Amino acid sequence: MIVGQQKDFEEIKKMISSYNRILVLGCQTCVAVSFAGGMREVEILASMIRMDRKMAGQDIEIIEDATLRQCDFEFIDSVENLVDDCDVVLSLACGVGVQALAERYPDKVILPGLNTSFMGLTEKMGVWSERCAGCGNCILDKTGGLCPIARCSKGLLNGPCGGSMDGKCEISSDVDCVWQLIIDRLRALNQLEKLEEIFPIKDWDVSGHGGTRKIIREDLTA
Amino acid sequence: MSTKTPSRLEKILAAGHMAVTSECGPPRGSKGEVITKKAEMIKDYVDAINITDNQTSVTRLCSLAACIRLKLMGVEPILQMVTRDRNRIALQSDILGAASFDLYNILCLSGDHQQFGDSPQGQNVFDLDSIQLIQTVRYMRDEGKFLGGDDIDQPPKMFVGAAANPFADPFEIRVPRLAKKIAAGVEFIQTQCIYNLEKFELWMKMARDRGLHEKVYILAGVTPFKSAGMAKYMKNRVPGMDVPDEVVNRMSGVPKEKQPEEGIKICVESIQRLKEVEGVKGFHVMAIEWEEKVLEIVEQSGLYPRPKIE
Numbered sequence: 438m439i440v441g442q443q444k445d446f447e448e449i450k451k452m453i454s455s456y457n458r459i460l461v462l463g464c465q466t467c468v469a470v471s472f473a474g475g476m477r478e479v480e481i482l483a484s485m486i487r488m489d490r491k492m493a494g495q496d497i498e499i500i501e502d503a504t505l506r507q508c509d510f511e512f513i514d515s516v517e518n519l520v521d522d523c524d525v526v527l528s529l530a531c532g533v534g535v536q537a538l539a540e541r542y543p544d545k546v547i548l549p550g551l552n553t554s555f556m557g558l559t560e561k562m563g564v565w566s567e568r569c570a571g572c573g574n575c576i577l578d579k580t581g582g583l584c585p586i587a588r589c590s591k592g593l594l595n596g597p598c599g600g601s602m603d604g605k606c607e608i609s610s611d612v613d614c615v616w617q618l619i620i621d622r623l624r625a626l627n628q629l630e631k632l633e634e635i636f637p638i639k640d641w642d643v644s645g646h647g648g649t650r651k652i653i654r655e656d657l658t659a
Numbered sequence: 660m661s662t663k664t665p666s667r668l669e670k671i672l673a674a675g676h677m678a679v680t681s682e683c684g685p686p687r688g689s690k691g692e693v694i695t696k697k698a699e700m701i702k703d704y705v706d707a708i709n710i711t712d713n714q715t716s717v718t719r720l721c722s723l724a725a726c727i728r729l730k731l732m733g734v735e736p737i738l739q740m741v742t743r744d745r746n747r748i749a750l751q752s753d754i755l756g757a758a759s760f761d762l763y764n765i766l767c768l769s770g771d772h773q774q775f776g777d778s779p780q781g782q783n784v785f786d787l788d789s790i791q792l793i794q795t796v797r798y799m800r801d802e803g804k805f806l807g808g809d810d811i812d813q814p815p816k817m818f819v820g821a822a823a824n825p826f827a828d829p830f831e832i833r834v835p836r837l838a839k840k841i842a843a844g845v846e847f848i849q850t851q852c853i854y855n856l857e858k859f860e861l862w863m864k865m866a867r868d869r870g871l872h873e874k875v876y877i878l879a880g881v882t883p884f885k886s887a888g889m890a891k892y893m894k895n896r897v898p899g900m901d902v903p904d905e906v907v908n909r910m911s912g913v914p915k916e917k918q919p920e921e922g923i924k925i926c927v928e929s930i931q932r933l934k935e936v937e938g939v940k941g942f943h944v945m946a947i948e949w950e951e952k953v954l955e956i957v958e959q960s961g962l963y964p965r966p967k968i969e
Contacts, residue, residue, distance in 0.1 A: 599823075638791045
């Protein structure tokens with residue numbers, strides 16, 4: 438899923454400072470799971486904004502809602518009335534949701550209330566970590582199901598580097614060396630010999646460096 | 660052994676001499692003479708000098724320019740090149756730039772993470788990793804082609820080196836990793852600083868068991884401690900460094916003013932012992948910001964005078 442983190446309140450305050458009628462619009466899919474942009478977070482943020490404006494003696498009207506999936510036109514069409522009715526939309530969806538709204542409602546200012554952090558999973562309550570970099574050419578078959586592009590600090594394909602110590606990355610003792618994890622897993626799978634295969638120079642063209650990516654399935658578009 | 664490049668380092672190794680290399684870090688400014696001064700001091704005691712490439716991710720005068728300065732004064736440089744800061748276009752371009760000044764040695768590295776240095780907010784590149792850079796230089800040299808497949812008009816002639824750290828974890832893959840670098844085409848290795856001699860000897864034995872010592876020239880890395888504080892710092896703070904307690908204790912066991920002398924002594928003793936290890940073909944003496952000590956280390960280790968080879 439996409440993991441997000443709400444922006445600092447001061448930053449949000451500054452973004453919305455010139456608006457008095459705001460739609461705070463969450464998303465009930467990925468970012469709700471990371472407790473950043475679901476209905477609950479919409480309500481809390483709306484309360485904070487109201488309180489802040491009240492203390493400053495300023496009026497504000499806030500509409501609160503959350504779409505099921507803000508990255509899907511089908512779901513954002515259903516909030517058309519709410520969007521029409523406000524000065525600005527403060528979206529608590531990921532960057533895809535924010536852009537979907539902007540695309541659907543070209544005359545409306547859409548503001549991001551979250552930082553879209555990464556594609557990852559919930560390790561345990563309150564802890565999320567990155568798993569996939571969306572490089573466009575999956576290599577997990579060669580690395581024991583653990584991704585060095587997303588999880589090695591240097592994205593090394595022929596790791597580990599010389600900075601791996603006690604299973605940790607050279608950048609911090611809080612960061613696992615994914616190459617150590619890959620080795621442990623390959624050993625358990627009896628595939629350690631895979632480590633001696635040289636990983637060839639990667640084609641980053643499909644990972645976004647070749648320009649914005651798009652998939653067209655002609656069997657579906659016809 | 661026959662040689663493939665005009666590298667003086669390669670010739671010395673191929674002739675069966677114990678090679679001696681050292682390294683100089685470029686300045687944090689544009690005073691090129693800092694490099695030439697350091698090189699002038701040690702040049703008669705070493706066969707070639709590495710110039711580090713923004714080591715520990717601290718921005719410095721570039722390795723290529725500093726290497727050219729060495730070349731112009733008649734000293735053999737080893738161009739260190741990390742893949743952290745350049746993509747494949749820049750790497751190949753710098754290799755050609757180096758070749759245009761007749762630089763004949765390159766050390767292929769991935770580089771420390773930028774978090775250690777003065778630009779932790781910067782993007783890293785790692786379009787290639789160190790093993791892929793080894794392959795790239797060999798391809799450019801041996802096939803005379805760019806990675807993109809086009810012909811190079813006068814390919815580079817470089818003796819290709821890499822680093823090896825026998826002490827990083829996990830230990831069991833350290834020799835397979837050396838084998839992988841050899842398969843990629845590396846011709847000489849400079850190791851991480853060796854303080855844990857038993858562990859290094861075990862690593863060398865495991866390398867010999869696979870016949871790797873006959874496929875690559877291994878130069879053992881040594882660095883003298885200036886003080887007990889430095890020993891402790893290297894032990895605790897430098898990634899991938901293995902400094903046994905007994906070495907730290909030996910440094911702390913002598914009065915502060917005697918510590919530099921003790922550090923040199925430990926270094927010389929290490930070289931003496933490592934000379935006897937089958938497969939060690941030379942030494943890489945890294946006297947960090949203490950270059951003047953390279954002279955006495957080389958001399959006291961019986962590695963002076965250096966062979967004359969043209």
